[in-house]
Amino acid sequence: MVVLKIDDIDIKIGLEEEIFLTNSKGFLLPYSEHVSSILISLLRKNEKLLEKAQYYLFGLQWEPNPSQIEYVTRPLSIDHLRDAIIFSRELIAKAVSEIEGKIYIGSAHPVQSTPYPLNGVHISISIKRKNKKRPTIKALQYIHNHIRNHLPELIALSANSPICRGEYTGYVSSRLYYSRVLSPANYAVIKRIPISFVPRQKRSIFRYIVLFGKKKTKEAKIIAHDDGLRLLDITPRGPLTNIIEDIAKRDNESRIEIRAIDVQSSEDYIMDIVKIIIGLSLEALDKMLRGEVIRERENLMENRQRAIKDGINAVFINKEKEIIAQESILTMIERIEKYLDLLDLKLTTPLRRGIPEIEFYGLPEIVDENPKLFELIKKGRVIIGLKCKDEKRYYPIMPYDAKVANHEDLEGILFADYDLEWFESPRNIIRRFTKIERRYWILTSLGYVKIGRFDRIKYARNPISHLVRIFNKMAGIS
Amino acid sequence: MIAKRHALISFIKLYADLSKLEAIYAKTKQIDPQIIKSIVSRLRRLNIHGSISWRALLLFTPLEIYINNPINDKKSLVQLVRILRSSLEKVILSKRIQVLIKNETQARSPKFELYHNFEELYPGYIFRPGEIPVLITVPHAVQPLKDIGAVQIATKVAENTHSYLLLPTDSRVIMDYNRMTSRLTPFRRLIEILTLREKKVKLILDIHTSPHLSHYDLEIGILSGTSSRLKLAKLMAKAFDKKNLRVSIEKKGYVGGDIPRYHAFVPWVNIIQVEVGMNDLRQKRIRSIISGLSEFITVSYNSR
Numbered sequence: 001m002v003v004l005k006i007d008d009i010d011i012k013i014g015l016e017e018e019i020f021l022t023n024s025k026g027f028l029l030p031y032s033e034h035v036s037s038i039l040i041s042l043l044r045k046n047e048k049l050l051e052k053a054q055y056y057l058f059g060l061q062w063e064p065n066p067s068q069i070e071y072v073t074r075p076l077s078i079d080h081l082r083d084a085i086i087f088s089r090e091l092i093a094k095a096v097s098e099i100e101g102k103i104y105i106g107s108a109h110p111v112q113s114t115p116y117p118l119n120g121v122h123i124s125i126s127i128k129r130k131n132k133k134r135p136t137i138k139a140l141q142y143i144h145n146h147i148r149n150h151l152p153e154l155i156a157l158s159a160n161s162p163i164c165r166g167e168y169t170g171y172v173s174s175r176l177y178y179s180r181v182l183s184p185a186n187y188a189v190i191k192r193i194p195i196s197f198v199p200r201q202k203r204s205i206f207r208y209i210v211l212f213g214k215k216k217t218k219e220a221k222i223i224a225h226d227d228g229l230r231l232l233d234i235t236p237r238g239p240l241t242n243i244i245e246d247i248a249k250r251d252n253e254s255r256i257e258i259r260a261i262d263v264q265s266s267e268d269y270i271m272d273i274v275k276i277i278i279g280l281s282l283e284a285l286d287k288m289l290r291g292e293v294i295r296e297r298e299n300l301m302e303n304r305q306r307a308i309k310d311g312i313n314a315v316f317i318n319k320e321k322e323i324i325a326q327e328s329i330l331t332m333i334e335r336i337e338k339y340l341d342l343l344d345l346k347l348t349t350p351l352r353r354g355i356p357e358i359e360f361y362g363l364p365e366i367v368d369e370n371p372k373l374f375e376l377i378k379k380g381r382v383i384i385g386l387k388c389k390d391e392k393r394y395y396p397i398m399p400y401d402a403k404v405a406n407h408e409d410l411e412g413i414l415f416a417d418y419d420l421e422w423f424e425s426p427r428n429i430i431r432r433f434t435k436i437e438r439r440y441w442i443l444t445s446l447g448y449v450k451i452g453r454f455d456r457i458k459y460a461r462n463p464i465s466h467l468v469r470i471f472n473k474m475a476g477i478s
Numbered sequence: 479m480i481a482k483r484h485a486l487i488s489f490i491k492l493y494a495d496l497s498k499l500e501a502i503y504a505k506t507k508q509i510d511p512q513i514i515k516s517i518v519s520r521l522r523r524l525n526i527h528g529s530i531s532w533r534a535l536l537l538f539t540p541l542e543i544y545i546n547n548p549i550n551d552k553k554s555l556v557q558l559v560r561i562l563r564s565s566l567e568k569v570i571l572s573k574r575i576q577v578l579i580k581n582e583t584q585a586r587s588p589k590f591e592l593y594h595n596f597e598e599l600y601p602g603y604i605f606r607p608g609e610i611p612v613l614i615t616v617p618h619a620v621q622p623l624k625d626i627g628a629v630q631i632a633t634k635v636a637e638n639t640h641s642y643l644l645l646p647t648d649s650r651v652i653m654d655y656n657r658m659t660s661r662l663t664p665f666r667r668l669i670e671i672l673t674l675r676e677k678k679v680k681l682i683l684d685i686h687t688s689p690h691l692s693h694y695d696l697e698i699g700i701l702s703g704t705s706s707r708l709k710l711a712k713l714m715a716k717a718f719d720k721k722n723l724r725v726s727i728e729k730k731g732y733v734g735g736d737i738p739r740y741h742a743f744v745p746w747v748n749i750i751q752v753e754v755g756m757n758d759l760r761q762k763r764i765r766s767i768i769s770g771l772s773e774f775i776t777v778s779y780n781s782r
Contacts, residue, residue, distance in 0.1 A: 023651050027593040031651070034623060099622040099651055112593060166591075380532040382590045383544050395600050397667045412545045415590040415662050441596060443662060445546040445675075448596065462532045464525045466544055467562075468518055474555050475514045 003289040004282060006342040011281075012075035012126045013274055014058075014255070015085065017263060018119035020104040021067050021096050022430060026420035028067035028112045029101045035069060036060060039095040053091065056084035060092075065117035075126060075255075078345065081274060085267050093428040104422075104430040107161035107175040107262040110364060111418050111436060115164040115178040119263050123274055124237065125281055126255035134251040137190055139285060140222050140236045143256050144188040145294045146284035147277060148234050151260055152303035152316055153332050156325040157351060158273055159311040160262035160358050166366060166418065166436055167374070172311030172358065173262055176233075182259060184304065185232040187296045188224040193242065206244050233260040233304075256281070264357055265431040272351045278343070279336030286339070312356050326354040367437040369453045374438065376460045377416060383466045385458035386410045386442050386451065396447035409458070412444035414451075485527040489534065489570055492520040496563040503556050533587040538568040538740065541661070542674045561674065564743045568704060592662050594653055602653065603665040608642035610779050611680040613672060615737060617655035617665075618686060619645045625687040626756055631768055632685045638772040639779075642679060644668060656684070656735035669737065673747045681710070681778065682749040683771065684737050690730070691755030695723040696767065697732045699751035705738035706748035710778060714750060717774035721766040 021029040039060070043050045061070040071088040073081070093103045107119045127143065128135040135143075147154070159173035171177040200209075221242045224235045228242040238246050238254030246253070258277060264270040287294060297303075299317040306314040307325060314325040333352065340346070350360050368374060376382065388408055421435035440451040461469070499513045524531040540561060549555050592599075614632045618625040629645060636643035646655050646665055655665045672679040691697055698714055700706040711727050718725040732753035742749040754767060 025594060025598075025652065029651060030654075031623065100649070101651060111591070114589075377590045380529055380536075395596075395664075397664050397671060413541055413590065413662075415592060417592040417594060417596040419595045439596075441592075443541070443545060443667070448600070448664075462525070463535055463539065463544055464521050464532050468521045468525070470549055470558065471514055471518045471521065474509075474549060475511055475518070 002286055002338060002342065004286045004339075004342075006282075008129055009285075010128055010130045011078065011278060011343075012255075013078060013081050013278070014073055014075045014124035014126075015081065015270075015274075016061070016070055016072045016122040016124075017085070017088070017105075017270075018063055018068050018070045018121070019089070019092055019263075020106065020109055020117075020119060021069060021092075022102050022104045022109075024100050024102065026102070026104070026422055026430065026433065027418075028065075028109055028117075029096070029099075030066035031099065031101075032062065032066045032069045034099060035092070035096050035101070038098045039091065042091075042095055042098075049091075052087060056080070056087050063117070067112075068117050068119060075124070078274065078278065078343070082267055082271050085270060089267075089429060090426070093426075097428045102424070102428045102430050104433075105263055105265045106430075106432065107173070108164050110163040110433045111166045111420065113161075113164045113174075115169070115174055118161070118175045118179060120175060120179075120182075120259060121261045121263050121270060122257055122259045123261060123277055124255045124257045125277055126252075127281055127285065128254075134238070134240075134254040137220055137222050137240050139288060140238075140240060140254060140256060141188050141190055142284040142288040142294055143281045144185075144222070144224060144234060144236050145296070146287070147256065147258060147280050148185060148187070149294065149297040149300065150280055150332060151233060152300070152307040152314070153325065153329045154258070154273070154276070155260055155304060155307035156310075156312050156314055157276070157329060157354075157356050158261045158264060158269075159307065159356065160264060162358065162363060163366070163433075163436070166368075166416075166438055168363075168366070171309050172313075173308045175262055176260060176308045181231040182233050183225075183229065183231065184301060185224040185234045186226075188222050188236060190220055191223050192220050193223070206247075231259070234258045265361075266349070266357060268349045269351065269357045272347045272349045275340055275345050275347060276333065276336065276351070278345065279339045280332075282339035282342070283336050312354065312359055329354045361432055364433045365435045367435065370440055370451065373414060373440045373451065373457070374416060376414060376457070380462040381460035382414045383463060384412065384414045384442065384460045386412075386449075387456040387458055388449075389452060389454040389456070392449045392452075394447045394449055410442055410444050410449060412442045412449075414440060414442055414460070416440050485524060485530050485534065486570075488520055488524045488527065488531070489566060492517065492524065493563060493566040493570060495520060496559050496566065500556065500559055500563060503552070503559075507552075509552055509555065534569055535565075536588040537572060539565040540670050540674055540740070541667070542670050546675055560746075561743060568739070571704065588658060588661065590662070593659060599648065599653060599663065601664045602647055602655075603668065604643075604645045604647060605668060606636065606643040608636065609640040610775070611678060612639065612641040612775050612779065613644060613669070613679040613682045614641050614685060615644045615655075615669070615682060616685045617646060617735075617737060618650045620647065620649040623650050625685070627754065627764060628685045628687045631754065631764060631771070632683075634768045635683075635771045635775065638768070639775040641683075641775060642672065656737050658736050658740075661736070661740065666737075666740075669741050673741055673743070680747060681775075682737070682741065682747070683775075684734070684749060684751045685754070686732070686751065687754045687756045688732065689756045691732070691753060692757055693724070694726045694730065695755050695763070696725045697730050697753040697755075698725065698727045699732045699734040699738065699753065700728070700749075701734040701738050701742070702728065704744065705734050705742035706750050707745055710748050711750060713778055714752075714771075714774045717777065718767075718770040720773070721770040723763075723766055723770060 023029045058072040073084045161174045222236045303316045419437040422430045422433045616628045616632045619629045715725045734751040738749040
């Protein structure tokens, strides 16, 4: 029996999604500045487009890498969110197509994320009574702690970045494994703390140690990290938190932000994940109204790690027993469906059956006939001697250098090149890479020669060992 | 972290040994075997520090020394020592090594991966040989994101002065030849061959245009003096002054990209990046720029 009165509440969702810009060959395009200026001129020319952008979007953001761009939606009702995602993706794709580029909707570029740059999607949820300005601090605490307890399931459902630098990393969410800005959040507590204290870690944002601006010396705050760190896998946001960046924010910006979600290529998948988050939030509020206490889930961190590694195939520890992630997810979905029914929301993708996007579409194929050579490249042992098994074509550096390497021994520098295949829909939006092909070349003093499958590496040195060899040889001459 | 600091110290010590060897050779025409031994031991010590060392070394040492090193006499050894010493100067001065030392990220280190299908990219350039040791490059010569007007200026200056000319056939959207990721391409290899192997080129003018240069007609970039002698930059500024063009030296931040950073070996190979403001590209002004550049090349070539 649901205690929660659904007609009395207002749910708003905000979404921030990072997107890769690529060239026509699928490789990263580090020109977000150019794309942004094209975007502005597109919007200036087209009033209807501008109106729509203003309705859906709060803005676009710079990211650390110039081949990334992020759009940030306004807080929207669930009915408008899907349109906002499609609109934003298509808008950026349209701008980048002006310089013959595309966008790739994924968390890690399969070749050029080494492991950075990485993309994510941040979902913010705010649930309040219709006649109130903001959610209560207790409601925020309940929603935060309840979703946090289900992060392993959410990660298992959304993990979508198994490949970095052209190889499987062994983690279904490489993004969460490698990310330096997604620390796990603590169980959120409400504390009465001096409002004015600014932790030392935030001195670059706020120079003050203590601020005396307000009369109250202590105010109730929701705390998910003692130092007010914002970059967590899930965190409460807004003026009710101890996050310094949010100190001057308005009441209606109080929300829970979930950052642990990998980018989903399909709008339907991301919508279903949003719906699950709504269901969990409503369940948390229902528990609050019933007076139930949400305690920290046992083995949460261990399960989180397992979800990052194995995704939907992870085995969670639940009350001393092991349970397959998919089963745990199905139980969760079954539980929250009654809340979604109240809003007339249905899961429309295979997520309903516990099948995430990565399982549904499958992994990209990596074609590499000589994986040992890639190991040499990674170790820096790129100065090689090669015994050619057959006749080779030289690709000369100078046009007049043309010749053929006939069963020769070659010396030079080893490197790899790539060819990518992908699924694109609509035009200029790369949804997923389907094939990554890596080949190897030797750069000699005369030109380039493609390395065949049966050619033999005679030696492989790193540049320092090579120099040691040269100087050792010279000791004799000197 | 301590090991990484040690790597930097090892680089500085190696640099000191190479300088010593060069100085002694200049005085006595002899190579001190003790210094060679010391260099070998420093290199071995560097190798112990792992990937940080070879990544930092590869930031600026030309690939040429690893693939074309028929070192069989003192002269060729000293040549190698000079290149290495000059490269290490750049390594030690570079901020990138600090990035490498701070964290293990590979994002800013040289890679032996070409983010393109090589056969599709090949050869990727148009080359016109010259008669004087000057090369003019325009790495952003093709649409989209082409440097408007740069090809016209470069071609005309090369014609006037009989300089070498190197233009790409792909847009920077496909391959940006002024970035580290393009070092393995034939375009960049050709620059290295002309400067280090064949020694046909001593001065490179890397021509760009920009819409963001409003207070000046041109900006000269020499990477704070690490890509060219200041004397040459001043000589160029003087040539533009004569044409009534407003010129700045590294005031707006157009200091130079990967071509000057990687291929310059001052004082043997000087590279100047010329950034032309695009706000006023009337033919008369372009003619003044062409004439200014041509005069600079003639004067600097004759002064050698």
